Amino acid sequence: QITLKESGPTLVKPTQTLTLTCTFSGFSLSTSGVGVGWIRQPPGKALEWLALIYWDDDKRYSPSLKSRLTITKDTSKNQVVLTMTNMDPVDTATYYCALGYGDYVGNWGQGTLVTVSS
């Protein structure tokens, strides 16, 4: 059974850096073709893809947020970490971790709500 779970702060201050961890089970990020990514959703708004990291350490980022994002993996711990710098209230959203199957998302975490406020 594949599971993904997000963890990290629920509240960050403007200008701070957000660090989120995705801990997964049921698959290995060392398997060819596997990718794990992050997607967010502001309250009442649409989904927005953020970043993706592949089994071979290839990384992809949203063009509009590329300068603020870093995605890394720790295969031995079954974890993927996303950092987003210079947080702003508009970054308030539910952040989802997800397992990519080629060009679509096959499995999602439950999501974690991050609020940016002073």
Place this chain on the structure above:
Amino acid sequence: SYVLTQPPSVSVAPGQTARITCGGNNIGSKSVHWYQQKPGQAPVLVVYDDSDRPSGIPERFSGSNSGNTATLTISRVEAGDEADYYCQVWDSSSDLHYVFGTGTKVTVL
């Protein structure tokens, strides 16, 4: 950057058919995937590669894709189908990345 446009809302009576469109430039040349999201829950994949269904998704959910429009069709709509629906493609035209549509709220009357 590639843009996917969906109608904000679709209303349908129980037992009828709901059609949700997803517009994009020459979207027929891409593979389109659809997700269902109920309130307070994570999205769930309901159609992938234009018209394939993951295991466990009812046959009432089907998809098509041609020209500049992809369509998710929900036949014999049930109250439990009320949700937000998002289309998605892989944009390989520039920085390779996922693109999601604007989302459609399906209301069962």
